[in-house]
Amino acid sequence: GAVVSQHPSRVICKSGTSVKIECRSLDFQATTMFWYRQFPKQSLMLMATSNEGSKATYEQGVEKDKFLINHASLTLSTLTVTSAHPEDSSFYICSALAGQKQYFGPGTRLTVT
Amino acid sequence: AQTVTQSQPEMSVQEAETVTLSCTYDTSESDYYLFWYKQPPSRQMILVIRQEAYKQQNATENRFSVNFQKAAKSFSLKISDSQLGDAAMYFCAYCSISSNTGKLIFGQGTTLQVKP
Numbered sequence: 449g450a451v452v453s454q455h456p457s458r459v460i461c462k463s464g465t466s467v468k469i470e471c472r473s474l475d476f477q478a479t480t481m482f483w484y485r486q487f488p489k490q491s492l493m494l495m496a497t498s499n500e501g502s503k504a505t506y507e508q509g510v511e512k513d514k515f516l517i518n519h520a521s522l523t524l525s526t527l528t529v530t531s532a533h534p535e536d537s538s539f540y541i542c543s544a545l546a547g548q549k550q551y552f553g554p555g556t557r558l559t560v561t
Numbered sequence: 562a563q564t565v566t567q568s569q570p571e572m573s574v575q576e577a578e579t580v581t582l583s584c585t586y587d588t589s590e591s592d593y594y595l596f597w598y599k600q601p602p603s604r605q606m607i608l609v610i611r612q613e614a615y616k617q618q619n620a621t622e623n624r625f626s627v628n629f630q631k632a633a634k635s636f637s638l639k640i641s642d643s644q645l646g647d648a649a650m651y652f653c654a655y656c657s658i659s660s661n662t663g664k665l666i667f668g669q670g671t672t673l674q675v676k677p
Binding site for chain 1: 594596598603604605606607608611650652656658662663664665667668669670672
């Protein structure tokens with residue numbers, strides 16, 4: 449149980465375009481999901497907390513107009529990187545909260561050319 | 562604000578041996594959760610073990626056990642009978658209960674190499 453999926457697993461996009469990443473809890477409902485960014489050999493950096501039916505809460509320094517988060521249902525949260533630039537290239541990970549445990553998706557590798 | 566520190570960027574262990582990964586944290590709260598997560602080369606984060614601060618007994622999960630020292634704010638992970646599949650990056654994480662956000666505060670991570 450407690451499986452979280454992410455789609456796509458990897459995406460390449462051109463500078464200036466937008467890309468959407470989906471995070472789904474497959475066998476449980478999650479009112480809260482989290483989005484992280486991770487650079488190679490570094491820790492996870494929390495970007496925002498996604499709450500179903502309400503606006504996301506962004507961490508300090510994260511541009512909310514650039515990283516749009518929508519949590520439209522109890523099993524789906526999406527992260528849209530708008531007007532992507534090469535510096536947005538990174539590994540993005542989502543997680544879903546069940547009880548007091550976070551269950552993580554497999555991550556999405558974004559490359560902006 | 563709470564912080565989590567992992568002072569060992571890299572560790573290595575011989576297969577079948579035991580290794581201990583260190584983690585210290587800073588908090589003024591009395592009730593919280595502590596976690597160890599494993600991130601293998603696939604980069605899928607896997608929950609290894611969880612400790613509730615109000616429990617004095619150290620958590621164990623098969624070959625994985627923790628040494629939780631609340632007064633010292635220390636939370637080390639011991640891996641016994643190390644296997645090649647244990648090679649990964651390990652993250653220590655803190656979760657406040659009183660904030661009720663479910664947010665995790667991660668340490669910097671420790672890369673564990675297992676030598677055959």
